Amino acid sequence: MIYFQVTTARSAYKEPSRxxxxxxxxxxxxxxxxxxxxxxxxxxxxxxxxxKWVIVSQGNPLNHIAYFSKDIxxxxxxxxxxxxxxxxxxxxxxxxxLPGCFLLGFGALLSSTHDFNPVGAVLTLRxxxxxxxxxxxxVPRISRINGISLQSVACLLGILTIVNFALGAYxxxxxxxxxxxxxxxxxxxxxxxxxxxxxxxxxxxxxxLTIIAxxxxxxxxxxxxxxxxxxxxxxxxxxxxxxxxCGLVSVSRSPxxxxxxxxxxxxxxxxxxxxxxxxxxxxxxxxxILLVSFDLNTxxxxxxxxxxxxxxxxxxxxxxxAFGQLDEALQALYTAPIGIGLGTxxxxxxxxxxxxxxxxxxxxxxxxxxxxxxxxGLVGFLLVCTGALLALQTAKRDAVSRSxxxxxxxxxxxxxxxxxxxxxxxxxASAFIWIIFTVVLSATYFKKDNKIEGLSGKD
Numbered sequence: 001m002i003y004f005q006v007t008t009a010r011s012a013y014k015e016p017s018r019x020x021x022x023x024x025x026x027x028x029x030x031x032x033x034x035x036x037x038x039x040x041x042x043x044x045x046x047x048x049x050x051x052k053w054v055i056v057s058q059g060n061p062l063n064h065i066a067y068f069s070k071d072i073x074x075x076x077x078x079x080x081x082x083x084x085x086x087x088x089x090x091x092x093x094x095x096x097x098l099p100g101c102f103l104l105g106f107g108a109l110l111s112s113t114h115d116f117n118p119v120g121a122v123l124t125l126r127x128x129x130x131x132x133x134x135x136x137x138x139v140p141r142i143s144r145i146n147g148i149s150l151q152s153v154a155c156l157l158g159i160l161t162i163v164n165f166a167l168g169a170y171x172x173x174x175x176x177x178x179x180x181x182x183x184x185x186x187x188x189x190x191x192x193x194x195x196x197x198x199x200x201x202x203x204x205x206x207x208x209l210t211i212i213a214x215x216x217x218x219x220x221x222x223x224x225x226x227x228x229x230x231x232x233x234x235x236x237x238x239x240x241x242x243x244x245x246c247g248l249v250s251v252s253r254s255p256x257x258x259x260x261x262x263x264x265x266x267x268x269x270x271x272x273x274x275x276x277x278x279x280x281x282x283x284x285x286x287x288x289i290l291l292v293s294f295d296l297n298t299x300x301x302x303x304x305x306x307x308x309x310x311x312x313x314x315x316x317x318x319x320x321x322a323f324g325q326l327d328e329a330l331q332a333l334y335t336a337p338i339g340i341g342l343g344t345x346x347x348x349x350x351x352x353x354x355x356x357x358x359x360x361x362x363x364x365x366x367x368x369x370x371x372x373x374x375x376x377g378l379v380g381f382l383l384v385c386t387g388a389l390l391a392l393q394t395a396k397r398d399a400v401s402r403s404x405x406x407x408x409x410x411x412x413x414x415x416x417x418x419x420x421x422x423x424x425x426x427x428x429a430s431a432f433i434w435i436i437f438t439v440v441l442s443a444t445y446f447k448k449d450n451k452i453e454g455l456s457g458k459d
Contacts, residue, residue: 033080033141034148037439038156040073044431045160048208070431071126077138077438089395089441090139096387097136101129103380107373108342115341120349124342124372127423127430132384135434142442150407150443153436154222158239161216165242168209168249169299172306209246211418211429213255216243217262218414218436225275225406233283234290241291241300248303256307257322258417265413271405325364329378332362332370339374346372346425365422385419388437395444404444411440 047066055063065072108125142148171180216239223236240263247255266272291297343349345360345368362368370378389412396408415433423430 033077034152036073036076037148037435038152040070040431040435041153041156042160043073044070044428044435045164045208045212048428067427070435071131071134074131074138074431074435074438075134077141078134080138080141082137082141087140087143087441088398089391090136092394093136093387093391096383096390097132100380100383100387101133103376103383104128104373105380107339107375107377107380110376111339111372111374112342114339115344117341117343117346117349117353119352120343120346120372122343123346123348123427124424127425127427128369128373128377128381128384131430131434132388135438138438139442142438148439148443150222150439151226153439153443154219154226154236154239157212157215157219158223158235158242161212161219161239161246162242164209164212165216165245165249168246169303172249172303208428209250210252210255211426211432213243213245213247213250214258214262214414214418215432215436216240216246217259218410219243221263221266221410222407224280225272225403225410228277228279230279230283230286233280234287237283237287238290241287241296245300245303248300248307251306253307254417254421258421261417262410262413266406266410269406269409271402271409274402275406325362325366328362328364328367329370332367333375333378336371337375339377340371342372344372345369348427365420365424369424381424385415385423388419388433389415391441392437395441399444407440408444411436 047069050066051063055066104125108121112121167180171178174181220236220238220240220243223239224233227233227236240259244256244259247259345362347359350358350360360368361371366378369381373380392408392412392415396405396412399405399408415437418429418433421429423433
């Protein structure tokens, strides 16, 4: 009898299975990876305000730590265990990334024989080699734990975009000498037009708001693609509107044109059209009602006047702003085919060397890259960017749901103008692109029997 009772008791106890342990461990790693990515994105937005309001002193070593904080956090993904996960999109990226990095390194080495700015060199190599390599090695580490919640990433970026738009609209109406309109580097002059200030938001510089304008459009489209929930779709529309608002308060034409192009092409795509239903139409109507109810249409109209004024008074045309850098790149290739010095075109490098925030030779990205890395570096940069876009295209081809296809398309459309405009010399843009590239590739790749929040193959 005693033996029977003991046996029964032992049989009633079930030791936790190895599968449950593995599942729990996987969820822990997934949360850790997601926390790393969300923190890196948040710091990419907030490090400017930390340097601007908390550290203050430009000479404080903590200022440099804050500047690179997003990269340091992003690189922490490399400490996650790697897995043998076959990702066709990543194989495509590798075939373009490795020769691209080799050419960039070779071009940088040749250019350094003429001149070398150590701080500027670190910034350039970070943007064109280090961050793409981190993204390449991070994707399989996240994919092996079933990816990351894109909804969480899009929500975070959406909230940050709305906050930046609200702050930017407020700053736009403040006097030039108001404390909120001070840059992180107090040597930089505040720019104003008749309708208001070129707002800085929580970033250090105007370019921060132009970048988050495009990121906001991407986040809004991602939210609309992922969730069939009515309120999430309205939230996504609000984020897109705030993205355009960030572009308006920066009084810059490029994010408005880029954002409009992204939205129009995305809406006309088969993947997006297939997602439209009655709930989407109701959400659109409710969003317009909310926009008018809070009188935000008046705010957008006022901000639009500033953009129109700048366009009419600008010394260069839209064609020159959009395509002028191609002619400048040819000029730079003719005058300096192997470059004139690595890091010499970085504004941060110039500030470190002379204490003045200024361009060296050109304002646009491509000619500056030629002067830093020569023709070899330019070709290498084009290979890396092409590889990233083709990797997203491969992932889109292999996607198992309409939501995935529409998100991957939105990521391609968002990446293209930023690659072209200024990813090398804008530390915010380069961090955003490669973090989101990592998030999207790892979150949209999974086997058909896996389930990821908002991205199952059933939608």
